[in-house]
Amino acid sequence: MLKLHDIHVYYGHVHALKGISLEIPQGKIISLLGANGAGKSTTLKMISRLIPPKQGSYDLESESMLKKTPSDLVKRGVIHCPENRRLFPLLTVEENLRIGSFTRKDKKVAADLEKVFAYFPRLKERLNQYAGTLSGGEQQMLAIARALMGNPKILLLDEPSLGLAPNIIRDIFQIIMRINEEGTMILLVEQNVHLALEISHYTYVLENGRIALEGESRHIKENDKIRQLYLGA
Amino acid sequence: MLRNHWVKKVLLALVVLLMAVYPLLVGYSNYFLTLFSITCIYIISSLSLNILVGYGGQVSVGHAGFLVIGSYTVAILGERGVPFFVSFLMAGIVSGVIGLLIGLPAVRLRGHFLAVATLGFGLSVPLLVLNWDSLTKGYQGMAVSRPVFLSSDIEFFYVIVAMTVLVTWFIRNIVASSLGRAFVAIRDSEVAAQAMGIHVALYKTVMFVISAFFTGLAGGLYAYWLGYISPSDFSVTTSFLLLAMIVVGGLASIPGAIIGTILFSVLPHFTEHLIGMHSIVIGSAMALIILLRPAGLVSLKGLFKRKLNKTVAEDRNSWLSQQAGGE
Amino acid sequence: MLTFRHVTVTFGGIRAINDLSFEVPKGVIYSLIGPNGAGKTTVFNCISRFYTPMSGEIVFNGEDLNKYKPHQVIRKGIARSFQNVELFKKMTVMDNLLTGYHPRMKKNIVSIALNLPANRASERNAVRKAHEVLELLNISHLAGEEVSNLSFGYQKMVDIGRAMMADPKMILLDEPVAGMNPVETERISHLIVQLKKEMGYTVLLIEHDMSLVMKVSDYVTVMNFGEKIAEGQPKEVQNDPAVIEAYLGEVDSFVKTS
Amino acid sequence: GGSSKSGGPQSGGTAQLAQGVSEKEILVGHLAPQSGVSAVYDLIRQGIQAYFNYTNEQGGVHGRKLKLIAYDDGYQPAKTVQLVKRLVEEDKVFALLGSACTPCNAAAQPYLTEKGTPVIMVSTGAKRFVDPPVKNYFGSSFLNYRVETKVFMDYTVNKLGKKRIAIVYQNDDFGKENLEASHEAVKNYPGVEILGEIPFVVSDPDMSSQAQKIKQLNPEAIIMFGPPNPVANFKKELHKYGIKDTPFIVSSIGANDLNLFKLAGSDVWAGTISSAVIPMPDAVDDPGMKLYVERFSKDFPGSSYHGFAQWGWSAAQVMVEGLKRTGPDITYDKFFDAMHTFDNWKGSMYSGVTFAPDNHYGLTSMFITQAVDGKIIPISKTINFNPKTNEITYEK
Amino acid sequence: MLQLIVSGLIFGCIYGLAALGIVLIFKTTDIANFAQGEMAMITTFVSFMFLTKLELPYLISFILALVFAGIFGTVVHRIFMKPIQSAPPLNQIVLTLGLFLAFNGVAGLIWGHTPAPYPPAFAGDPYDLGGVFISMNEVFVIGVTVILMLGFFLLFRFTAIGLAMRASSQDSMASELMGIKVSSVFTWTWGVGTVLGGVAGMLTAPFTFLQPSMMADVLIMGFAAAVLGGFISLPGAVIGGLIIGVFGNLISFYVSPEMKLVYTFLLIIVVLYIRPTGLFGGNQYLKKV
Ligand SMILES: Nc1ncnc2c1ncn2[C@@H]1O[C@H](COP(=O)(O)OP(=O)(O)OP(=O)(O)O)[C@@H](O)[C@H]1O
Ligand SMILES: Nc1ncnc2c1ncn2[C@@H]1O[C@H](COP(=O)(O)OP(=O)(O)OP(=O)(O)O)[C@@H](O)[C@H]1O
Ligand SMILES: [Mg+2]
Ligand SMILES: [Mg+2]
DSSP states (O other): OEEEEEEEEEETTEEEEEEEEEEEOTTOEEEEEESTTSSHHHHHHHHTTSSOOSEEEEEETTEEOTTOOHHHHHHTTEEEEOTTOOOOTTSBHHHHHHHHTTTOOSTTHHHHHHHHHHHOHHHHHTTTSBGGGSOHHHHHHHHHHHHHTTOOSEEEEESTTTTOOHHHHHHHHHHHHHHHHTTOEEEEEOSOHHHHHHHOSEEEEEETTEEEEEEEHHHHHHOHHHIIIIIOO | OHHHHHHHHHHHHHHHHHHHHHHHHTTTOHHHHHHHHHHHHHHHHHHHHHIIIIITOOOOSOTHHHHHHHHHHHHHHHHTTOOHHHHHHHHHHHHHHHHHHHHHHHTTOOHHHHHHHHHHHHHHHHHHHHHOHHHHOGGGOEEOOOOGGGOSHHHHHHHHHHHHHHHHHHHHHHHTSHHHHHHHHHHHOHHHHHHTTOOHHHHHHHHHHHHHHHHHHHHHHHHHHHSEEOTTSSOHHHHHHHHHHHHHHOTTOHHHHHHHHHHHHHHHHHHTTSTTTHHHHHHHHHHHHHHHOTTOGGGGGHHHHHHHHHHHHHHHHHHHHHHHHHO | OEEEEEEEEEETTEEEEEEEEEEEOTTOEEEEEOSTTSSHHHHHHHHTTSSOOSEEEEEETTEEGGGSOHHHHGGGTEEEOOTTOOOOTTSBHHHHHHHHTGGGSOOOHHHHHTTOHHHHHHHHHHHHHHHHHHHHHTOGGGTTSBGGGSOHHHHHHHHHHHHHTTOOSEEEEESTTTTOOHHHHHHHHHHHHHHHHTTOOEEEEEOSOHHHHHHHOSEEEEEETTEEEEEESHHHHHHOHHHIIIIIOOOOTTOOOO | OOOOOSOOGGGGTTTSOOTTBOSSEEEEEEEEOOSSTTGGGHHHHHHHHHHHHHHHHTTOBTTBEEEEEEEEOTTOHHHHHHHHHIIIIISOOSEEESOBOHHHHHHHHHHHHHHTOOEEEEBOOOGGGTSSOOTTEEEESSOOHHHHHHHHHHIIIIISOOOEEEEEEESSHHHHHHHHHHHHHHTTSTTOEEEEEEEEOTTOOOOHHHHHHHHHHOOSEEEEEOOHHHHHHHHHHHHHTTOOSSOEEEOHHHHSOTHHHHHHOHHHHTTOEEEESSOOTTTOOOHHHHHHHHHHHHHSTTSOOSTHHHHHHHHHHHHHHHHHHHOSSOOHHHHHHHHTTOSSBOSSSSSOEEEETTEEEEEOEEEEEEEETTEEEEOSOOEEEETTTTEEEEOO | OHHHHHHHHHHHHHHHHHHHHHHHHHHHHOOOOTTHHHHHHHHHHHHHHHHHTSOOOHHHHHHHHHHHHHHHHHHHIIIIIGGGTTSOHHHHHHHHHHHHHHHHHHHHHHHOSSOBOOOOSSOSOOEEETTEEEOHHHHHHHHHHHHHHHHHHHHHHHSHHHHHHHHHHHOHHHHHHTTOOHHHHHHHHHHHHHHHHHHHHHHHHHHHOBSTTTTHHHHHHHHHHHHHTTSSOHHHHHHHHHHHHHHHHHHHHHTOGGGHHHHHHHHHHHHHHHSTTOTTOOSTTOOOO
16 A cells, blocks of 8 residues: 655756655556656656655555665565666676565565566576667566566556567566456556556556546546547547 | 857956956966966866767876877977977877877777776876987986077967967867767767767777877977976876866866866965875865765856756646647 | 568577568568567667678668678668667757768868868758757757656657658668557657658668557568568558467457557 | 066175065975875975974074975976976075975976076985086085995995996986996996896886896896885895895985885895985984984974985075075075085084085085994995096095 | 796785775776775774784784774765765766875875885795795785685675675666665675775785885776776686786886886787777676667
8 A cells, every 4th residue: 555645756957746646555556647758757766766755745554655765665565667677787687587586585586486487488598698688578578577576565667568569568467467466566657558547447647747637447548638648549 | 048158258258358368467477377377288188188088988097198298299399400380280290199099999998998098008108208218318308498489488378378279169169060979979879879870989089089189289388388398297197187177077068177177277276385285185175076066066057057947847848738738 | 672681690599580581672661570589679780780690681772781880871871760769868859869960961170170161051951950850750849958858758759860860761760659658659650651751761660569560561571589470561461370379469358459 | 498577586686685585584495295106205394394493493594584385296397397486486485495306306497597596405316406516506405316326336346346236226217317327437447347227116016026137147236226115125025035145235315214124124124235425313423413303303203204304404404504604684696605615514414515616516425334233324434526526535 | 937927926916906896896886996095005004003003913903904994995985985876987986086185195194104114914034935935925915815806706606795786886776676775785895895905905015015105006006907807807806916917027027127017008908909898807888779
């Protein structure tokens, strides 16, 4: 249960988020939509505490996260799979995955590793390849797999379908639904609006750093303005 | 935008005027003339280094080597009776040619590898000068005489000022041109630069040559101004200091390099009498400025630019809403 | 216009492209699709000469591209954009575009240093061209922004715009709409058609967004494991069982990508 | 060269006092590196300052206090030129005293020669500052390199009876000037041979290849021109290879320091031969020396009072004596005349100071020393060098 | 000849030790620390205080000094480096240059510039092994170097900490997202790097004597060694140091000592020309588009 209230974020003088309030309730998939530059990635970076808010409140399970560091949030199971993948290019695929489970002390790491290999068999073939030399889509798979290795309670996904083949996109969305069913909450930023609205329970639409619209995904889908602006009629 | 341009011009005119009347202001004091001249010479050097490091992203920690080459070129040619203008130009050309020779292997190297290779160059040049007695008179150093028509210090002071203004202008033109953009492109992404048709190896070499050429000229001016040159004039410390000047001033910025150079050239004036404190003061200045202004002193002007930035951001946002409402 | 003949590229043990042949006729939009890791970007990198094929020939307008260096390719009339955007981060949008104009600039060092009229004229032309491109992309308002401050979507546009600056004969676009929503995708697809129709470019396109590929392509080649598995009109390819199997997947309830 | 638009020091005239001299004060300038790699030179300043303090406590010179203005030139000639101008034109000092660094002094020489500011006891033994004599340059605070070299050669050949000599020299202005002088000197001794000349770099702690070379050459005597650190390292390295008994002769710059017994090890350093113009503080029982040790340790506790500091103190003694001899109405001409009255003056720690219009060496008397039992003691009577005739005479 | 090589190896180890600290810090924080040598020098002075003022035995002083070094390194990181962690590397490097100057000056003020003898770890005459002389202390230097090199190599290669250190240098933001406390990792690295430097300093001091400028040359050679070895490889740093030590000694003997530096850098440039990322640098600038 994660809750943002009236969050403001600045990049230098650029006012990127102008009072965001949103909630990730237990067991849900939430999607966050918006045009280029609307502030979606910024919201995720704020949640994982990579950047500080200037104003507002941020609670996780009723505890304020304003003073926490990214590693505190990781320990609490908030895992952020960032935009642009941000792999470690000079570590191998295997090392990238190992570092995904860096903070974990539980015994299930090995089992999780098998699980992500089952999701992405291509990665298993490329265990010793430098992450930097993978193809775009392979990198995206690795980025998602690395996030899963952190055993997330809340998973923040920034455009997970980016650069993936249609069949893999389908796989990814199935995986997202599956881990959600296993109890992980998900905040999904997607440009693939159709899909996002399809699988999420609730949707926020960002415009210029503000929440312009929110509601149950199935209602949002029917909204005319949304159809026009994001779904392409 | 227009107003900005106008302000800039007035400022520039003021600076040039100040340089012109400086000797009057300090009552023709030879010490203050020297302080100013040496500062000018270092301004030329740091601007040249900035082409390489700031714009081109190629770290050189041996740049003082080119100062040695420039200064010894005028000394050696002058001794053999070569006329002033020729020897002075040759200071640049010889240095540029050496820059080319250094640049050729250096284009393959990056980051710290290049840094250490250039460090080797900076360390080696004074050693070679010291040991090549027959050409350089080794440890004794060489006397350098100015031509008769520029023999007085005040005359040569104006030569230095004029050269500084001229070279600054050249360098400004270069960095604002397609050449300058190619340098920055190489710094930011070699792959993309190649895809844009930029011959990376060639341009890196060109960078080295231009940078070495102007630094060589600075070395020539230095030798003429002091009238004597020895192998211990420029050590690695000089190279380090040049690097500090452009970084503390603000990389890839002409005003930045100038401000940084003035700071480190004038600061000693206030610390030289503090026995044993000199390097503490210089070192602390370097550390503290970077600590407080990680992007260098020019970033101070960002404080004034706040308004401008905001408008750009607002522009964009209003445009976005328009799009959202309009379609 | 561009012909691949039996091209093979390997990295260590991996065959990224295996005996690939295809031909792109002049003036078409030619799409290259296929699963992740199929070797599509590698094809681009071969044309850009970042990679040298182990065997095979790449012929452009009758010339073997293999004899050129990467920086010469654009002068042959081939410009490209990058999959993960490869911009000059610390430059403004305008300067990025101007750099794209590089091959067409006057480059006389004396003229540059003295800022002679010839240099200024050439610089003016570049700026004019850049404004045209910005208009086309609808991002004129961003001209003065440093690209590292832009969101990913806008960076992609700048990347495309930069490739357009050189007025190439052929433009290679690597996943131009990745990270864009359907409306933005729509705009880019207009632009791509415009590139072909109004500016006469030949477009070689890599894209996973099937809506775009199906809409704009004249011809499609499908790759898998570095080999061609199908080619033809978009409609034919879309219904090819091998392509569905390897790439598109079963169209089930919630996938409506096409 | 500099312009002389603003009134130079010469413009003092006879009626007026010289520049830098007021009713209360005499300003004296000094330049040396005070930080960085060559910062040991700062000991010279400390020596000067200590003597100035002492003199001022005694009432100064003809009622005037001495004020030292010292700047850090960082061993950079360009800086020196700048700072010399600052001292002469801005601070308006009367004279420069004991400034260190050969290339720095050389860079400033044309300007100072033109200005005519007295330059007293430069802290370099290079020939160019004393020979041929320049009107306003007087002496060097330590022995002239060439003179010392000649004496070493003479001592090695005539007193030690060695003929096959190896030379180890620092690869810079100092070492090379000495090397040149050795070649000149050896010509006077038929049958004597320089077997090899082995350079080293001062900052390089690794002297093993040099020691190996010596082993290969197997000389009868080794003459080394270098400062304390490499000398100590080299001697240690020689010892390691069992070269213990070959006479080892070291320039005074590198040997006049008891610290060497610690750096090299007492037994390793023992036996080393050198020369000196000033005895080591602990080697003699002399009131002047006691005064120095006492005053210096009081003003600069913790600083080493061997070597460099002694030179500073003695140089200051020479200058003060010159000022005393000039009388209360100090003009440059009077001062220069007074300086020329030094004739083997023994009032300072130096073993004798001489100036004449045709001799600006200042220090031409010295003695040979040897390291024995943790002390550096004189092993010869005074040796005199005559710059006019190039003759070396041993006092009986 | 053999003797030349052996002496070269010993100085090679000293350069290698200096290089180890530089490489360790670089590998993790992406910063070439120019203040490394001066920090080592200060550590050495501190150990000398323990030895002479408190008259503690060598081993105790050695260990106490290393404790000091660890604290010193972490403090320097916290005060100076952490606040500018996200500034461009060159700016951070210039900051370390500033520290280099300042530390040197401060040491001069506190301890003066007169060289002092520093005791070796083991006293005693050298052994004569068939014409090659080597002392116990020199054997000790070689041993320490090899052990430290192996230790840190294993740490980097096989432990989670090592992996975190490597990751932090490649992308600190992504590392944060993995739950790595990047600035703590950096602080630790500075601590450990300074300890390594301290070891180098205390083993160097018997050769260079104790004085504020004792590390000037060693640092430059350390950088050269690090680069020769690839700048990211710990064994590379030591091997680079050994090559430079031996090569330098041979040049010194057979060509001339004053050209040692020139030839050493020439060698490095030739090696880099053939292998632009050094002997063990691997594919550091790998980038796929
Ligand atoms: N580092 C930065 N410095 C300055 N401004 C930034 C920075 N990063 C983002 N911005 C600005 O903040 C705003 C929000 O950016 P953000 O990356 O959150 O957008 P987004 O919604 O994720 O867009 P996209 O879909 O294109 O990824 C944009 O206007 C962008 O230009
Ligand atoms: N430099 C390299 N070293 C090793 N393997 C490489 C290198 N470059 C590419 N590969 C491999 O070659 C294969 C083809 O890569 P390529 O980038 O061409 O795929 P792609 O078709 O563009 O995929 P995507 O749609 O995911 O971008 C991949 O499996 C990739 O891992
Ligand atoms: Mg985003
Ligand atoms: Mg690809």
